[in-house]
Amino acid sequence: MLRGMGNREDLLAGAKRCLIERGWAHTTVRDIASAAGVSHAAIGYHFGSKDALLTQALVEAVDELSQELASRTPSGKPEDGWQALIDSFTSHRALWVAQLEAVVQAERSPEVREHLAKGQREGREGLGGSVPLALLTGLMLQWLVDPDQAPSGAEVIAGLRALAAEL
Numbered sequence: 722m723l724r725g726m727g728n729r730e731d732l733l734a735g736a737k738r739c740l741i742e743r744g745w746a747h748t749t750v751r752d753i754a755s756a757a758g759v760s761h762a763a764i765g766y767h768f769g770s771k772d773a774l775l776t777q778a779l780v781e782a783v784d785e786l787s788q789e790l791a792s793r794t795p796s797g798k799p800e801d802g803w804q805a806l807i808d809s810f811t812s813h814r815a816l817w818v819a820q821l822e823a824v825v826q827a828e829r830s831p832e833v834r835e836h837l838a839k840g841q842r843e844g845r846e847g848l849g850g851s852v853p854l855a856l857l858t859g860l861m862l863q864w865l866v867d868p869d870q871a872p873s874g875a876e877v878i879a880g881l882r883a884l885a886a887e888l
Contacts, residue, residue, distance in 0.1 A: 731759055733777060735754070735756030736753050740816070741782075746825075773836075776823065777836070779816075780836060786813055799874075803874035807873065810865060811864070811868070817865060
């Protein structure tokens, strides 16, 4: 149970915890309410639905991770930035998996799709375009499925340079 915050903040914190511990598909309204120490009705009152709450919690968790990654790459070297991101696929694996689960949910939920599309627009802006976002998504999938064969930050930059040289 979380205390010291308002119900809305408690719900967001509880939902983030449930996403990490249980994943999107296995998180129930009851789980979130219990983690937040509030009634089920508070979810509807503050967010309208469980999906809206989970989406907002995911957006906030990704924002927090982005800030953490930015603080861990002060060198400004591209390979260091990509390596910090790649390291997060292990250190924050549950969050990356929750993002994939959200994509699956978006297929049947216009509300989730809308929030994820907004997040992608912001991601494109923050990363410098659609190609880096596509690269991030591909790297995430490689690291979640087969980390032993997935590229390092230095290999990503070397591959981009080789590709650019061919264009």
